[in-house]
Each structure stands twice: as structure tokens, then as C-alpha cells.
Amino acid sequence: MGKTPRLMPRSFAHLSDEAVVAMLARSDxxxxxxxxxxxxxxxxxxxxxxxxxxxxxxxxxxxxFLAAWRNADRFIPERGRASTWLLTLVxxxxxxxxxxxGRRRAExxxxxxxxxxxxxxxxxxxxxxxxxxxxxxxxxxxDQQREALELAYYGGFTxxxxxxxxxxxxxxxxxxxxxGLARLRELLGEPRPGEAAWKPTPNTT
Amino acid sequence: xxxxxxxxxxxxxxxxxxxxEEARRYEAHLARCERCQGELAELSESASTLAYATDAxxxxxxxxxxxxxxxxxxxxxxxxxxxxxxxxxxxxxxLAACVALGLGLWASxxxxxxxxxxxxxxRQQRVAQILAEPGSRKISFSRGTLVVGRSGDGALVxxxxxxxxxxxxxxxxxxDQGAPxxxxxxxxxxxxxxxxxxxxPQGATVMVTEEKAGGAAxxxxxxxxxxxxxxxx
Numbered sequence: 001m002g003k004t005p006r007l008m009p010r011s012f013a014h015l016s017d018e019a020v021v022a023m024l025a026r027s028d029x030x031x032x033x034x035x036x037x038x039x040x041x042x043x044x045x046x047x048x049x050x051x052x053x054x055x056x057x058x059x060x061x062x063x064x065f066l067a068a069w070r071n072a073d074r075f076i077p078e079r080g081r082a083s084t085w086l087l088t089l090v091x092x093x094x095x096x097x098x099x100x101x102g103r104r105r106a107e108x109x110x111x112x113x114x115x116x117x118x119x120x121x122x123x124x125x126x127x128x129x130x131x132x133x134x135x136x137x138x139x140x141x142x143d144q145q146r147e148a149l150e151l152a153y154y155g156g157f158t159x160x161x162x163x164x165x166x167x168x169x170x171x172x173x174x175x176x177x178x179x180g181l182a183r184l185r186e187l188l189g190e191p192r193p194g195e196a197a198w199k200p201t202p203n204t205t
Numbered sequence: 206x207x208x209x210x211x212x213x214x215x216x217x218x219x220x221x222x223x224x225x226e227e228a229r230r231y232e233a234h235l236a237r238c239e240r241c242q243g244e245l246a247e248l249s250e251s252a253s254t255l256a257y258a259t260d261a262x263x264x265x266x267x268x269x270x271x272x273x274x275x276x277x278x279x280x281x282x283x284x285x286x287x288x289x290x291x292x293x294x295x296x297x298x299x300l301a302a303c304v305a306l307g308l309g310l311w312a313s314x315x316x317x318x319x320x321x322x323x324x325x326x327x328r329q330q331r332v333a334q335i336l337a338e339p340g341s342r343k344i345s346f347s348r349g350t351l352v353v354g355r356s357g358d359g360a361l362v363x364x365x366x367x368x369x370x371x372x373x374x375x376x377x378x379x380x381d382q383g384a385p386x387x388x389x390x391x392x393x394x395x396x397x398x399x400x401x402x403x404x405x406p407q408g409a410t411v412m413v414t415e416e417k418a419g420g421a422a423x424x425x426x427x428x429x430x431x432x433x434x435x436x437x438x
Contacts, residue, residue, distance in 0.1 A: 016365070017365075027280050029273060029276065029277060032272070032273060032276050033269070033273060036269050036272060036273075037269075040264055040268070040269060041261075041263055041264065042256050042257055043256070043264075044261060044263070044264035044268070045256070045259040045260070045261030046255075046256040046259055046261075048259070048261050048262075049259040049261065054265075057264075058264065058265070058268050061264060061268060061272075062268065062271060062272050062275070065272045065276075066272065066275060066276060066279070069276045069279070069280075070279070079242065079246050080246040080249060080250060081250060083253065084249050084250045084253040087253040087256045088221075088249055088252075088253055090256075091221055091252075091253070091256070092221050095221045125332060125333065125336055125362050125396070125398055126362060126364060126396040127257070128336070129343060129345070129349075129350045129362055130257040131257055131258055131259070131260060132343065133257075133345050133350075134254050134255065134257045134258040135258050137254075138255075138258060149220065149252075149255065152217070152220040152221075152222035153220050153221075153222075153252060153255045154255070154259075156221075157222065158217075158222050158223060158224050158227075159217045159222045159223065160224060162222070171213075173217075174213050174214070174216065174217060177216040177217055177220060177222065178213075178215070178216035178248070180216075181216050181219060181220070181248045181251045181252055182247075182248070182251070184251045184254065184255075185247060185248075185250070185251035188251070188254055
């Protein structure tokens with residue numbers, strides 16, 4: 001069967017996130033589209049969780065992606081992943097908005113959204129697995145650490161507000177946040193029980 | 206003293222949980238503190254994983270076009286959406302080590318395309334089925350997740366796998382006590398969902414190697430995915 005290269009290359013699908021941001025810094029609109037296709041849904045989910053208002057969530061996502069567009073040349077791959085950088089930009093916009101609107105809420109989001117079908121079943125599977133993985137790790141945190149992380153990250157509360165709200169010294173809140181994030185990192189990074197060591201046997205050739 | 210107080214703010218900064226004035230002071234400190242830069246990178250990464258814990262609908266489709274339209278309006282010499290992407294690609298690849306993923310174009314004959322597309326849709330449906338099965342087991346590892354249904358049907362969901370080299374393919378294997386047995390060929394992509402051709406018994410190990418096109422009868426390369434179907438806490 002003769003192999004011919006595809007006439008219309010599809011996209012940046014096989015580039016790393018960091019490479020896509022490098023393209024973004026060159027004002028490449030396709031790179032922005034690709035970045036949105038990779039993270040738009042997670043970004044919107046995050047913004048909606050913080051803002052609980054679809055219009056405001058869209059604004060936060062839009063501002064976050066445009067901040068990425070404007071500042072892509074300042075992204076330093078050695079300092080962290082592109083996904084972290086982008087989600088941080090969106091998170092910051094969402095938190096700014098929620099503070100401005102004075103609509104911070106502590107309760108977890110109860111209404112269950114009907115997840116809209118996305119174009120790719122694979123992406124859905126991937127997001128779903130990521131979600132389960134992070135939720136699993138969050139559940140393993142001690143309650144007070146989880147509470148501090150959730151109120152700060154999803155609730156938009158500052159550490160001083162949290163201290164007041166929970167009736168604890170700011171130092172206690174700081175250390176819960178620190179320990180919670182560090183532990184979360186361990187939980188998400190540690191090899192799971194299923195991850196076995198395996199070496200190829202030399203004589204399989 | 207003052208520096209110590211600033212170090213302590215790294216986690217709160219990573220969570221965007223500082224008052225504006227505190228944040229400004231911390232940023233001034235961050236600019237000259239390597240320790241905080243390193244710690245912030247780690248803590249921010251772990252904070253941003255929290256974004257994935259939310260369950261939400263897809264954003265409205267207009268949002269994408271709105272963002273693109275505004276971005277276009279902001280810059281004079283935007284590289285337009287469709288054509289001319291091959292050139293910058295090569296340049297960027299040469300430019301940065303972080304661009305390590307393969308740039309090879311997909312090669313496929315036209316006559317193959319439709320068949321493959323159909324086969325791909327069937328694959329996705331199969332994976333979705335296994336995922337949705339009550340009691341299916343999910344074992345996460347660094348590159349993705351192994352899903353095993355109650356009947357032992359398995360699927361691998363991998364994240365961002367560069368396409369295999371020219372005339373190469375990825376091959377999945379299932380090893381249950383004996384030698385690894387071939388369990389299907391597949392290619393790379395942004396997210397890859399691969400139903401396995403062979404059941405995955407409890408305790409068996411699933412592996413992936415890169416092989417010559419057409420696949421091999423037993424692995425000739427070191428697997429880059431190794432995951433065991435064992436219960437997870």
C-alpha cells in the first residue's frame with residue numbers, strides 16, 4: 001500500500017503544550033485555537049465553579065486566553081508546564097471577577113451539569129479520568145487541608161478571609177495550604193499500586 | 206525575618222489567595238528568590254490540577270470564535286488560521302528543547318482513510334463502553350489510565366502520544382504470567398483510546414512498545430508503558 005503524506009495537515013495535535021505556547025508567541029492564531037481546544041473545557045469548568053455564572057465564566061476564560069496570547073513570550077518552559085501557566089491565568093481572572101462581584105460562596109457546587117457532548121469521545125474519556133484522579137487525591141487529604149484548598153482555589157477567599165472565617169490564626173491557614181498542596185502533589189505523582197516495574201528480558205529477540 | 210515571612214506566602218500565592226498588596230510584595234520578593242521560584246513552580250502545578258476536579262459542561266461554541274476574533278484584532282501580523290503552518294513548525298522545533306515531540310506528518314493513503322475513520326469510531330465506542338461499565342476498574346499511571354471491565358475487556362487511555370516514527374507502529378501487549386502477547390496496534394494523538402484485543406486478567410501486565418509497521422509477535426523494544434491490573438487502594 002503506497003503511503004502518501006496527507007495533503008491537509010490537521011493541526012498541532014502532536015506538539016507538546018509547551019511547543020504550542022512557543023507558536024503562540026509568534027502570533028500564530030492556529031496555536032491559540034489549539035490551546036483553546038486542549039484547555040478551553042477545563043478552563044471553563046474551573047471558571048464556572050468559581051463564578052457560578054455562565055456569562056462571567058466565559059469572560060474569565062476569554063480574558064485568561066487573551067492574557068496568554070499577549071504574554072506568551074514571557075512563558076518560561078523551565079519554570080513549569082504550559083498547562084499550569086494557562087490555567088493559572090484563567091484562575092486569576094476568575095478570582096478577580098468573583099471578588100469584584102462579591103459573589104464568593106463557600107458551599108460546594110451542587111447542581112450537576114448535564115455534560116454537553118464534545119467533539120471527541122477520547123477527550124471526554126481523558127477529562128473524566130483526570131477528574132476522577134484529582135478527586136481521588138483530594139479525598140485522601142485531611143479534611144482541614146482539603147477545606148483550605150477548596151475555599152481558596154474554588155471559593156476565591158484570601159488567606160486572611162479564611163483565617164477569619166474559620167477562626168484560626170493566619171499562620172495555621174498558611175500551613176494547611178502548603179501541606180495540602182504538597183501532599184496533593186505527592187498523591188498525584190506517586191506511582192500507583194498498579195504501576196509495576198518490568199524489564200525487557202534480553203532474549204526476546 | 207522579612208524574607209522568611211515572604212517564603213511562607215508561596216502556597217497562598219499559588220492559590221491566588223493573597224490580598225493585592227500582599228501579592229505585590231510577594232512578587233517583588235519572588236523576582237530575586239530562587240528558592241521561592243522553585244517552590245512556586247511545584248505548588249502552582251499542584252494547585253492547577255484542582256482545575257480538573259470540576260465537572261462541567263462544555264463552553265458554548267461561540268466562546269472559541271470570540272476569543273480568536275479578539276486575538277486577531279489585537280495584533281497586526283497574525284499568522285492566519287489555516288495555511289502556512291509547516292514552516293514555523295520546523296523553526297520552533299529547532300528552537301526549543303521542550304518541543305521534543307515528533308513532528309512527523311501522518312501518512313496514509315486516501316483509500317485507507319475512510320476505513321480507518323470507521324475503525325477509529327468503533328474503537329472509541331468500545332472504549333466508551335468499557336469506561337461506562339459499572340464496576341470497571343481504572344488504574345492510573347504516569348502517562349494515562351488502564352481501564353478493565355468486569356469481563357476482563359481492557360482499554361488504554363493515553364495522553365498526548367507523539368505519532369510513531371516512519372514505518373513504525375505502537376503495539377500493546379498483555380502479559381499474564383507468560384510472555385507478553387500482542388494486543389493491538391495503534392497510532393499517537395492528543396489523547397489516544399485503545400481497546401485491547403486480548404482480555405486483561407487480574408494481575409496481568411499491560412505494556413506498549415514501538416515496533417515496525419505491521420507489529421511484532423513479541424516485544425522487541427523496551428516498553429514505555431507498563432501497568433499492572435492490580436487493585437488500587
